[in-house]
Amino acid sequence: MAVLNKIRQRSLVLILVIALALFSFVIGDLFKNSDALTGGSQDVVATINGKDINRLEFQQKVKNYQDRAGGRQTSTQSMNAIYNQELRRIVLESEFEELGLSVEKDEMRDLLKLSFSSYPEFQDANGNFDVNRLNAFIANLKDLDGETAPLGNFLVNYDSWTNNEQTIATNAIQQTYYNMIKAGVNTTIKEAEDAYLADAKTVDIKYVQVPYTSIDDSEVEVSTSEIKSYMEAHKETYTTDATTEVVYVEFKEEASKADEDAIKAELLALKSDREEYNESSKNTETIPGFDSATDIEEFVNSNSAIKYNDSFLREGQLPTVAKDTLMNLSAGAYYGPYKDNGFYKLSKVIATKQLPDSVKVRHILIPHVGGQRADASVTKTPEQAKKTADSIYAAIKGGTKFMDLLDLSSDKVSNEQDGEIEFDYLAGMAPEFKAYAFDNKEGDIDVVQTTFGYHVIEILEQKSFHKAVKVATVATKIEPSDATLQDVFNKMSKFEIAAKDGDFTALAKERNLTVKPITFNPLDETIPGLGSQREVVRWSFDEDTEVGAYKNFPISNFGFIVAKVVEKREAGLMSTEDASITAIPEIRKEKKAKLIREKITGTTVADVAKNQAQSPRTAAALTINNTTLSGAGAEPKVIGAAFGLAQGATSSPIDGDKGVYVIEVTKVTEATELDNYTAIMNRLNAERRSAVQTKVFTALEDAAEIEDNRAKTVY
Numbered sequence: 001m002a003v004l005n006k007i008r009q010r011s012l013v014l015i016l017v018i019a020l021a022l023f024s025f026v027i028g029d030l031f032k033n034s035d036a037l038t039g040g041s042q043d044v045v046a047t048i049n050g051k052d053i054n055r056l057e058f059q060q061k062v063k064n065y066q067d068r069a070g071g072r073q074t075s076t077q078s079m080n081a082i083y084n085q086e087l088r089r090i091v092l093e094s095e096f097e098e099l100g101l102s103v104e105k106d107e108m109r110d111l112l113k114l115s116f117s118s119y120p121e122f123q124d125a126n127g128n129f130d131v132n133r134l135n136a137f138i139a140n141l142k143d144l145d146g147e148t149a150p151l152g153n154f155l156v157n158y159d160s161w162t163n164n165e166q167t168i169a170t171n172a173i174q175q176t177y178y179n180m181i182k183a184g185v186n187t188t189i190k191e192a193e194d195a196y197l198a199d200a201k202t203v204d205i206k207y208v209q210v211p212y213t214s215i216d217d218s219e220v221e222v223s224t225s226e227i228k229s230y231m232e233a234h235k236e237t238y239t240t241d242a243t244t245e246v247v248y249v250e251f252k253e254e255a256s257k258a259d260e261d262a263i264k265a266e267l268l269a270l271k272s273d274r275e276e277y278n279e280s281s282k283n284t285e286t287i288p289g290f291d292s293a294t295d296i297e298e299f300v301n302s303n304s305a306i307k308y309n310d311s312f313l314r315e316g317q318l319p320t321v322a323k324d325t326l327m328n329l330s331a332g333a334y335y336g337p338y339k340d341n342g343f344y345k346l347s348k349v350i351a352t353k354q355l356p357d358s359v360k361v362r363h364i365l366i367p368h369v370g371g372q373r374a375d376a377s378v379t380k381t382p383e384q385a386k387k388t389a390d391s392i393y394a395a396i397k398g399g400t401k402f403m404d405l406l407d408l409s410s411d412k413v414s415n416e417q418d419g420e421i422e423f424d425y426l427a428g429m430a431p432e433f434k435a436y437a438f439d440n441k442e443g444d445i446d447v448v449q450t451t452f453g454y455h456v457i458e459i460l461e462q463k464s465f466h467k468a469v470k471v472a473t474v475a476t477k478i479e480p481s482d483a484t485l486q487d488v489f490n491k492m493s494k495f496e497i498a499a500k501d502g503d504f505t506a507l508a509k510e511r512n513l514t515v516k517p518i519t520f521n522p523l524d525e526t527i528p529g530l531g532s533q534r535e536v537v538r539w540s541f542d543e544d545t546e547v548g549a550y551k552n553f554p555i556s557n558f559g560f561i562v563a564k565v566v567e568k569r570e571a572g573l574m575s576t577e578d579a580s581i582t583a584i585p586e587i588r589k590e591k592k593a594k595l596i597r598e599k600i601t602g603t604t605v606a607d608v609a610k611n612q613a614q615s616p617r618t619a620a621a622l623t624i625n626n627t628t629l630s631g632a633g634a635e636p637k638v639i640g641a642a643f644g645l646a647q648g649a650t651s652s653p654i655d656g657d658k659g660v661y662v663i664e665v666t667k668v669t670e671a672t673e674l675d676n677y678t679a680i681m682n683r684l685n686a687e688r689r690s691a692v693q694t695k696v697f698t699a700l701e702d703a704a705e706i707e708d709n710r711a712k713t714v715y
Contacts, residue, residue: 046083047707049094053086055713061086074532076525083710089170091700096173103169109134111168119152182692187684192677195684198624200671203642208609208616209632210600211659212592220588220595227576230583238583240574244520244540245567247504248527249513251492253559255480260344263476264337267346270303270474271334290334290348296472305343306475311435312353312468314425322347326469343475350470355425356462359437362402362419364392364409367453374453378410389447389454396445402458410453420460433457492552492560499550504564517566522711530555540565541711593655600653600662608662618666632658 045053058079066078073081096102103111109131116122117129121137124130141149141158148155156164231238255263272289293299300308315323319340326335329349336346367374368385380388392405406419414421423429425438430450436457440446445458480488491511498507508515518527520537527533536553539545540563550564569575576583602608609616619630624643627636635656645651647668654661674680 042713044709045713046087046709047705048087048090049704049706051090051094053083053090058082058086074525076523076532076534079710080523087701087706088697091697091704092174092177094704095700096177099177101173101177103172107172108165108169111172112165115168121151178693178696181696182689185685185688185692187681187688189677189681192680192684196674196677196680197671200623201643202621202623202669203665204618204620204667204669205622205642205663206605206616206618206666207629207632207638207661207663208605208612208614209656209659209661210596210608210612210614212589212596214612214659215592215595217588220591222580222584222587222591224576226587227580227583230587231573231576231579234583235573238574238579239572240569241521242541242571243569244565245517245569246520246536246540246563247515247517247566248536248561248563249495249508249515250558251488251495251560251562253480253485253488255478256484256487259481259484260339260478262481263344263478267337267344267474267476270346290346290472290474296350300472300474304474305477306473308472310470312351312355312439312470314355314357314466314468316426318469318471319345326471327467329469339478343477345473345475347471347473350472352467352469354465355438355468357464357466358422358424359459359463360420360422360461361437362458362460363411363414363421363433364389364402364405364419364456365411365453366392366408366455367410371453372451385454386447386449389456392456393445393447396456396458422461438462488559492562496550496552496562499562499564504550527561530558530561536561536563538711539563540568590655593660596660597653597655600660604650605662605664621669632656632661635661638663 043055045055045058047053061082062075062078065082066073066075069078112134113129113131116134122129122133124133137149137151138158138161141156141161144157146157146159148157270289271291273292274287274289275284276287277283278285288294288299290299297308297310315327318326319338321340322335322338322345326347326349329335331349331351334346334348337344338347339345366380366385366389367378368380368382369378370382371378371385388408392408395405396402403418406415409415409419411419423434423437425434427434429437430452432448432450433455436446436448437459440459442459442462445456448455448457495507495511495513505515520540522537522541524537525532525534527536533553533555539551539553545565547565547568550562552560552562554560573579596612599612600608601611605616608614617631622629622639622642624639627634627639629635629638632638635658638654638656638661641651641654642663642665645663645665647665650664651662654663
């Protein structure tokens, strides 16, 4: 009792302690989950020009998109597609709001008339659009309170109708906006003249190139500070998103040699009869093996991962690894077990036969309702179609000529050839049709059912007979045993434990594991060879995952990987090490150009060529629109300089893409002026206006304020 009294006395204190502990737990979790108290980034996929994209609404749109795609898009692809749609919508809406663009009531009615004037529901007795019928339809939808009503071939409710109205209005505003911009896009006469001259005016030059390769790379040192300066001067090239560098090793769940040997032994054991106790009859029964089984199809289907194929097969239809042997076996002989396409197989030749490689038949097709390619004119039921086919067959067997009954066939294509079709065994024919044509003899005639209907088929000719075999194959998928799976798991676990205090690369080398590096961007999804592994990417970018952290990940249909984060880079300029791959060659060019210019003497192309031990070259009919210099490749700076010189003038050294150039203009061919440049102006106007939509949106996107939280929320 004393203990109970003490508990009662301290109950309030205990309650307060527990409450405070729970409060601390919740508060800590809220702060950990980034602005959870204020509905922050965890619920906002992105903020664009001050407008939030709500996570739940976004995920619903992604789900709808994936459903429409029918599994052809990964989750990441779907999310990116919806994000781009939402980005475009908000960026454009922001611009429309700022400009005060909207669709008023009268304009909306005109838009609805344009969209729905062909619908009978909105037409009067004379077939004219009736706005009163439209208004009544909308009012009825509203009264239905979510229920649907028919419209053409669709069922719509009030929400879907208003959504459609919104889409129509948005499209109209967009069109108005782009039309306004296009109206301000024009070409001046001077621009038209310049465009004409860019193709019509030509220059001929003589030039000398001192290639950058004339100075060995080893003579030009590039410092880290120079790389940094170059990166600063070319930020658009060297600015990157945040990245993580990860290394990983693989632990594949694949069958061991012992597993494969066991599979082969099990297949071979199937050849012999076995004794098996039957619980129902309380007797020991003999189960026939492959050697003695009389119902081959039942035996194969009961013991194989691949169903029995009761067809004669040509050499080209047999597995590549087994075809030569199987074609030379006699009936009753075995081949295997052999490995083929992820299975071990034991094949038994059931029968051999000489079959034609090609056949010619003629047929009469009687289609039925529901048959493949049956159009609206087909009214016969399957039973009626068979009855008709049977009567045609009976008439032909009774002496009626096949040709006299062709009008009853629905195969108009073959009817033009007297009902005849010629094809080889690889042709894409209905399987039942093909089987009858190849497996029977010339002159045979019968009724055969396919997905197209009922055919009366007569075999006219069979050519090029070769051996075919009917093969019964028992197949077992090559999979690791439970013991192997456990062994793989144990090896992975031991490696992960050892990695805590050991060197990741050294441990992998000791175990003959290959260390594979990969660099992730925040929205990456896949690992080459392993497919979609978004969870690995998320983990590598998690704020709690530090450099040096490692973790194992199960990989579906593969096994495991153990991954380790070796570097994390914030968004901004890339590291000098990464940038050096492209920056160093460009810096060397600049430094080599300076060295070459310092060595050049002479005032003519011939003097410079002699001084630098190079051969002078010529290039004729250069135009400003073509940046290719004959004998040197693309050199836009050189060609641009040529058009800035008068005939007979020689340039100072020009730093080109592949070397330093000195050029002399030997001839200038001026263009003949046109009397009228209207046609060129119209062409340029059309080209510029056609590019407006893409360029305008790109400019608006660049100017938008965007906070993208996809990597932290929905991915």
